[in-house]
Amino acid sequence: MRFLLIEDNKQLASAVVDRLMLDGHVVDHAPDIQTAHDFRSTTVYDLILLDIMLPDGDGRSFLAACRNQDSRTPVIVLTARSEVADRVGMLDLGADDYMVKPIDFSELEARCRAVLRRRGGEARNLLTLGDVQFDSKSGTLSVGAHTVQLRARELRLFEVLANAPDKVFAKASLVDQLVSYDEDVSENAIEVYVGRLRRHLHGSGVKITTIRGLGYKLEVA
The missing domain is CATH 1.10.10.10 (Winged helix-like DNA-binding domain superfamily/Winged helix DNA-binding domain)
Structure with a gap:
């Protein structure tokens, strides 16, 4: 599977990329929204991992733009915000799942599998x-x-x-x-x-x- 990780924290991004690539996934890393849009203009992704607070804007605007374009690519939001209102807002915008930092990598892998199964209509591994x-x-x-x-x-x-x-x-x-x-x-x-x-x-x-x-x-x- 090919993933797009949108995350400005270099240390976290490197750790996520390394972990997912160990599983055999292909991961492109975008440190900001503009780079993410550039990647999406030329590449089809199976899953997007999206941070909220980015150097050139709010991740919610990126998610909204994707859904306005009728993109059905699954999106898992990775953020430090833990308030219920934030989670509800992201889900209402079209996010498929939500994880609060700090991230447990085993849980992240499981959530990626679950989201991909749901989007593909499968219930099992x-x-x-x-x-x-x-x-x-x-x-x-x-x-x-x-x-x-x-x-x-x-x-x-x-x-x-x-x-x-x-x-x-x-x-x-x-x-x-x-x-x-x-x-x-x-x-x-x-x-x-x-x-x-x-x-x-x-x-x-x-x-x-x-x-x-x-x-x-x-x-x-």
């Missing part, structure tokens, strides 16, 4: 595709009685493909969802991750098919 089970929380892939622990980018790549079976994803699109602006990763890396997933899926009714000249899609027998 477990996804079943034919004879394959995928647990996004534990990062495991099970084929029959055999279970493997996926590496971070394998996990996120399978998550992207598995949430849209039969949809063709171009390599460039997959790179965009798996790699942040700060990283230099070529499209060839996607071939490596796909190869690893194919080995894990060997013998199952789930396969990742190459569509020549277009990209990859996941198929369930």
Whole structure:
């Protein structure tokens, strides 16, 4: 998943980015509202983590602008404000969840998973595709009685493909969802991750098919 973190505290932002990237997420960091708008103009995000007090304005104006544009990207607000009126106000503006600083990273990860499941219409971490089970929380892939622990980018790549079976994803699109602006990763890396997933899926009714000249899609027998 690709996240946008809008936070002006460099130390907190670095800690959040490092933690979420350990989970295999791609995280772009915007220290102010203008940078966040610039990022959103060129990139589609799965989730936005939004601070309120920013150098060039109030995070609420950014949230309002997103919702006025009919953006359905989930937004979790991160703020030091704990008053009920503040929480209610942010939720009424269109925030999907709200966390008061200081942030517990385990709770943040759980809230991200919960918000993404709700937005995708899923109630659980477990996804079943034919004879394959995928647990996004534990990062495991099970084929029959055999279970493997996926590496971070394998996990996120399978998550992207598995949430849209039969949809063709171009390599460039997959790179965009798996790699942040700060990283230099070529499209060839996607071939490596796909190869690893194919080995894990060997013998199952789930396969990742190459569509020549277009990209990859996941198929369930």
